[in-house]
Amino acid sequence: MPTENLSDKRMSKFKNKGKEPTKMRDRRIAECVELRKAHKVEGIMKRRNISSVGDEEPLSPEYNTDNKQVISEAIQEIVANVNNECPEKQRQGCQAARKLLSRERNPPLKEIVEAGLLTRFVEFLGRNDDPTLQFEAAWSLTNVASGTSWHTQQVVEHGAVPAFIALLASPMLNISEQAVWALGNIAGDGPSYRDALIDCGVIPALLARLTPDAPVGYLRNLTWTLSNLCRNKNPFPRFSAVQQMLPSIIQLLHHSDKSILSDACWAISYLTDGPNERIDVVIKTGVLPRLVELLGFEELAVVTPALRSIGNIVSGSDLQTQAAIDAGVLSALPLLMRHPKSSVQKEAAWAVSNIAAGPCQQIQQLITCGLLAPLVDLLRNGDFKTQREAVWAVTNYTSGGTVDQVVHLVKCGALEAILNLLQAKDAKTVLVILDAINNIFLAAEKLGEVDKLCLLVEEVGGLDRIEFLQNHENNAVYRAAQALIEKYFSEVAGYRCT
């Protein structure tokens, strides 16, 4: 029968195994409560049109004030004009509203809605006889829809959606463009309006305007609106819609305009931020080589979403990850890990952590393509968010890698670097590091080199840090530290039955 010694060892292995479910790769950027400011580099959900039309005079002072009295009077005048039967007056009122809604600071969205103007504006959208009026109304509604969810809801509930979709086909490019924009704002509000738009047939209507002769500005808006139609989870946009849009998005991904590229990349990143079936649909289009190519671009606006897409894809199945590797992603990552922007470093480290969660063949490719040196650099010099991802990479690597691979990683200086990070002010990171240390010890056990590893850990000051963690307030951390100490650094260690 087994002795206590052996069986206990086995049981601890059993437990550790359990702590790291094979789903580590699934550690996505989940939808969750945020304390931080909304991220500046993310794709934009809604936009207000604050450009001014070429020959227009600057806003008169009365439009630029926060004085409630003045604004309320201005709105009363707008209401009067808009409700007037005279087209000239209507145009005038509508334009005045648009100007108010387009000013840089504190546009009175709520006041315009409460003045009951939306019904009229939506009505004006159908006035094919008066393109100017259509345009002004479309612009105003676009800007109202760019507000909060409540504002968007007002626009939708006034029946603007079918009207805008109809306007997409307008022969007047500026009107069609404004409709594209408004629909983008509505789609960006969330999954339910996005799906409502899709139900109304917005996709074919948009794609019909995607022609070689369309001007760049128009295409930018169109791409952005398409990206919003790909956006948001719970639920995801349905497969048929995705299938409809994908070929065009791929096409846009080859455009030369950076802003179009950026939004097309964001679209891909939304589509890949989901379960593996979602990722599959994207991979099947053969887009990977182009994405990898975009990783090499200079513009942050392109690199960020391209990298996010790649990161999502390598968080998928082993096969999907392999597809990304085969497309050359590993030769692009080292540069990004040394990118001047820490946000890029962080995303790159995240991608590496997901690849490191794969089978040992993929880990081998990380070694072959020279990713360990930049990874260790990030552990040493990255900012905290990057270090955190790099630590995950080490833990994933050490739990799936072969003994030789683990040894190689230690030789590259990763052990010393993570031991140093045991001072991090984040309990989770500390725990993940302790896991990695444990994995490295398991490898050392297989080689019979526990003593040597103990000495190494002690010499680089790691033992002190682990011992100190036995006082950590977080139970899981203190238990993990204690387990390491007891297993490898207590008296029993170093003894062999003779």
Added chain:
Amino acid sequence: MELNDGNLQTLTEYLQKTLSPDPAVRRPAEKFLESVEGNQNYPILLLTLLEKSQDEVIRVCAAVTFKNYIKRNWRIVEDEPNKISDPDRTAIKANIVNLMLTSPEQIQKQLSDAISILGREDFPQKWPDLLTEMVNRFQSGDFHIINGVLRTAHSLFKRYRHEFKSNELWSEIKLVLDTFAQPLTELFKATIDLCQTHATDVNALKVLFSSLTLISKLFYSLNFQDLPEFFEDNMETWMTHFHNLLTLDNKLLQTEDEEEAGLLELLKSQICDNAALYAQKYDEEFQPYLPRFVTAIWNLLVTTGQEVKYDLLVSNAIQFLASVCERPHYKHLFEDQNVLTSICEKVIVPNMEFRSADEEAFEDNAEEYIIRDLEGSDIDTRRRAACDLVRGLCKFFEGPVTGIFSGYVSSMLTEYAKNPGVNWKHKDAAIYLVTSLASKAQTQKHGITQANELVNLCEFFVNHILVDLKSPSVNEFPVLKADAIKYVMTFRSQLPKEQLLEAVPLLVAHLQAESIVQHTYAAHALERLFTMRGANNATLITPAEMAPFTEQLLNNLFKALAIPGSSENEYMMKAIMRSFSLLQEAIVPYIPTLIGQLTHKLLLVSKNPSKPHFNHYLFESLCLSIRITCKANRDTVGSFEEALFPVFTEILQNDVQEFVPYVFQVMSLLLEIHTSSIPSSYMALFPHLLQPVLWERTGNIPPLVRLLQAYLEKGATTIASTAADKIPGLLGVFQKLIASKANDHQGFYLLNSIVEHMPPDSITQYRKQIFILLFQRLQSSKTTKFVKSFMVFINLYCVKYGAIALQEIFDDIQPKMFGMVVEKIIIPEVQKVSGQVEKKICAVGITKILTECPAMMDTEYTKLWTPLLQALIGLFELPEDDSIPDDEHFIDIEDTPGYQTAFSQLAFAGKKEHDPIGDAVNNPKILLAQSLHKLSTACPGRVPSMLSTSLPAEALQFLQGYLQAATVQLV
């Protein structure tokens, strides 16, 4: 319990009694209070007393009792009764904040603690108005009240500093930020303004500065998990004020006390922490402010004195610099040679000096000194912080920094040489610099031992360390001696073996030093040297090399245990253990004397076990004595029993809980050494081992199971013949263990020993019941661990009693049950069995089921025959399936009730792996081939036809391989 004067009076009397020094008065009163605390209104009575009692002592006592009551009872545990009635809960929450705020400080602190316990459970969902209630008090303008609120908030929010990110936690923080961040900021600004207004009023300042410190602590907690939007937007306000406060000094707030940190120091330390937090985690956003903080903190360090009261401030401040200087984009702040030199001179060197406080600790508080210096709990000390700073600086400026320090080292050594008696501290500082700063790791760049840029380690050893070690007056300059010993320990893997061997006898001599630190370090250094491994993984230092010093070593180690202050010195005892382990048979001649000393020590410490490590090594040393001596001559086991049993009996009789598990382990070791039958002295103890009370303690279970296994191995027949009436008791233990998810594997160990060793007749009548119990557990909670153990057990049973017996016992419980077990358990789960021996048992057992069980060939079980064979081939050929269902990961932890003495396993009492099948089967694959061959000759044609119809080609191919290897053919 009614809320009336009578009850208040009674309660007052009992509270009074709980303060009595006389246990005869105190204990019954405590018992009484415990017995009534379940009653409704009890907490309300306490609150009434702490508010209204005339007696100050009773008020405080009621507050403490209340807090402890809350601590024990507030939490609602699933499946357990709610221990506090809902009306009481509501009443407590409605009143406690106000009560806390209006109470004097002593009571306020207790209530504040109680609130944080309540808050931990109820906040925010079940206590929605707590935050607003607190925020409203900020308006009161009364800083006694405000500080109460701040202190409570601190105890509520400080967990944000160590908990894992979760949506639940972050939602709570978000809620707190929404309500609290703005008012806190306003309060911060207002408090700072008030400090200006009251700049000359010391009492007002004291209160205001405690508020500022608490506010700074809250800032730390609220900003810990991530940088909140609010604080990002208000960074200017906070950082500007923090910066000003760092540079502020006020004579009125300076304290006379040298030890206790004053308000200014506490506040500034916290601000350093806050700045370090931002620098580490929110680098990007904090960048514009950082240089200012570097300058301010740097100035602070240069102007702060050596007194102990500044320790926390100084170490936090240095840690801040340390964390900043190694970030690539702040490198330029430190680059200048003058800056580096002055950091080294003015910050690092002064903080590495041996201060008079260190000297006092060295002499009078050796234990604490050692813990701090040796075990890394010096994390908050100046020395440690200074070392970290040097390490940080070396990242980018290794050359210049090393240059500066080498200069220092030599100049300090020169100073020392001029007048050692006066300047010995200079040498201490020099050695400290070298031991903390010299690179200890053998990097490829540095080659093996030489070429350390700071100093040449070997030369330094020869020129400066050996002198002290060799000094004929062992007790002179104990600090330098301790330094020298520590040097050997620290650089043990860098120094060549000859130098270590030169040091060994010197270290042995230092074991006799009067200074506790010194002889402890000597013991520790020897212990470390003895664990070092050389070529072929043998110990670096061999017993032969130790031969000339063996006697001296053992003598000095044991003599040191007689030095006052070291009678339970764990380092000494560990060194004894390690020496035994290294020297092996060389210690045999000394054992007769030493065992007496060890048992005597054991007897002494068992009166009042207080040093767990010491005791552990003591038992390890006993085990080693036994193993080593009995390895040379088994017959000596009797003399050990003679020496140890009297003490063991006393330990067991007095139920010395800490020692009981150790005693069982040593007894197991002794019993296992016996070759013939079990001695009667053990049999006399047997009934006692089955007492349920012993099995209640978690820590006893593994060693007791092991001991019972030893009984079964050595004395199964004796038990069957002379103690058959104890068999139900033995099975009762099994039944209890099997019922627990945490201990079921222990139950199987026991059961397997019973099956393996007990004469079959003696347990016939119990067999069916055993199987029924196992089935009940399978039905009620089937875990992977249980299934694995179960599988090993049934296969062992099969090996021992035969396949037919196994099939019959199942089918006897319920018709067709055997088929179910094969189909639902063995076939799908056998791949999970782990361990060489376990796999072998299963392989042999399954082979028997396949080939020696007629029912498998002739009944409806036949359809299971090929799948079972396939599973067996899988067991041979496929990797182990170590997956576990998600809900089982932490079974053992959840199942362990509370904190009980953990099982302390003795390494040197370790047991060899036991293979019940042994040499009877060398290669289970060959056995399978031979058994199949035999089966096929008994019923020609059937086996090949079953194989060809349903065994997958791959499995068949493996099987062909086995048949070939066994040179048999199926017919």
